[in-house]
Amino acid sequence: MKAVRMYKPGDLRVEDVEKPIPTDDEVLLKVMACGVCGSDIPRVNTYGAHIAPLTIGHEFSARVEQVGKNIKDFKVGDRVTVPPLMPCYQCEWCEKGLYSLCENYDYFGSRRDGAMAEYVCAPEANLLKLPDNVDYIDAATTDPCANAIHGLCQARVQEGDTVCIYGAGPIGLFAIQCAKVFGAKTVIAIDLGDRKLSIAKECGADHIIDSKEQDAVAAIREITNGEMADVVVDFTGAPPAQINAINSAGKMGRVALVGISHKGLTLGEKEVDNIMRGQISLIGSWNSFTKPFPGYDWTESIKLFAQGKITSKPMISHKLPLEDAPEIFKQIAAGGLFFNKILFLPHGEEME
Known part of the structure; x- marks a missing residue:
């Protein structure tokens, strides 16, 4: 073979x-x-x-x-x-x-x-x-979809949340679709360039932000009337996007890091202040396997495919x-x- x-x-x-x-x-x-x-x-x-x-x-x-x-x-x-x-x-x-x-x-x-x-x-x-x-x-x-669901679950996405997705690659695009299925009120997608962002729009993003052309955090502040996001998930693994993700969260927000970076992340005064004063949760998300093996992330992905709610x-x-x-x-x-x-x-x- x-x-x-x-x-x-x-x-x-x-x-x-x-x-x-x-x-x-x-x-x-x-x-x-x-x-x-x-x-x-x-x-x-x-x-x-x-x-x-x-x-x-x-x-x-x-x-x-x-x-x-x-x-x-x-x-x-x-x-x-x-x-x-x-x-x-x-x-x-x-x-x-x-x-x-x-x-x-x-x-x-x-x-x-x-x-x-x-x-x-x-x-x-x-x-x-x-x-x-x-x-x-x-x-x-199914694997990238399960990873998207795992990240959303780690960040405890709830009905009515404003959700920011950094990175419109396959896992991020599934996260956009699944966040809408899970009841997110508003989904904002952030990436570089319009080709991936146009796909993000097709996948259900309510707003798209080209961070090559504008300040992503400022744009999110404008979209949310200063409230910022309830949930932010980074799928890029890029330190600048991870920093922006922390700065995109509102009070009591949850920030999940999913993208693999192979790089360090240095938090400045602004990010540490935002985490502390906003009581923001910074959450890791790794892979997608729980009990009974392979777990909810996988079975839910298959179910949503079968129901035609994601693709x-x-x-x-x-x-x-x-x-x-x-x-x-x-x-x-x-x-x-x-x-x-x-x-x-x-x-x-x-x-x-």
Whole structure:
């Protein structure tokens, strides 16, 4: 079978490899769509992974091709999406059902071979059946949607809230849609440039702010008549946006940091004063896994897809064959490529 293999940062190859054989406790999956996560980009182009060579990819949908003899609840032909985390189920945090904090986890595409390939094996616990009306494209984006919901839940979004979303990438775009579903009164999206912001508007943002053209905090102050936001979620991981996020929150506001930055964050007097005097909560949000595994963030995502309340369709910028993976990552590294959610279709468009 074909697989996208990373040998070291910047060295990505499409190779013919042996088709995996499932153990008695696994299924063999035919990968129908696999997305590029924001975390894949620094992994492939800069930092590398825990093992090498490695088949990358962890956001995917698939069809069951073969089942091990101990598999009970799945059969050949079942359509699934696959949570990429494999918790140890034994550490303190697993025992509490906080699987995102597992201390001894495995993970598709970073610690074991992932799904940017024609086939991959997965344990039964990592399979979620798809309703008939959820297609493989939406299903492959369940992971970013679940991360969006997790961030909103960490920030305790409530009906009637004013919600600011920094970053109109895929997770931010899902957060816009889900915030509206959860009853937000006003959703404000902030990013750089009008291409992503126009998609944010399509996804339901009531206001869009191009922070390249105007002061985002001042614009939020004007939109909210000085009240600022009840909830602010940063999906960029960029320190300037994180600072703006803190300064965008009103009294008793909640600020959740979701975007991975790999950078430090220095708070100035203004930010510390805003946190203290406004009694603002600064909250971390990591991944999306709770009990019963994989948890509410995943099952709610699938439910909302099935109900037609959210969709990935506006954010899909590329549908590509596996052979294009090395070149697309080179283009991303070089800069200048506009992209949002990139999907690889290992078997072409047959799912449509």
